[in-house]
Amino acid sequence: MKVNVDAGRCQGHTLCAMIAPDVFELDDVDGHATPVDPNVPADQERKVAEAVRSCPERAISTS
């Protein structure tokens, strides 16, 4: 699985980083999320799927 955060949609709600702190990191200034690594380890896939569902801005996508 690969994960991507649409920077134009992300509003920095931080939910994704609370759900999957090993996958998403937050910018110190604006709080926007980016993937630590776009290639998601298998043991993190369930958390990433939950983050996709939880993001209020629908900013997270997987492939």
Ligand code: SF4
């Ligand atoms: S939950 Fe969505 S809007 Fe919030 S920081 Fe994560 S990607 Fe951005």
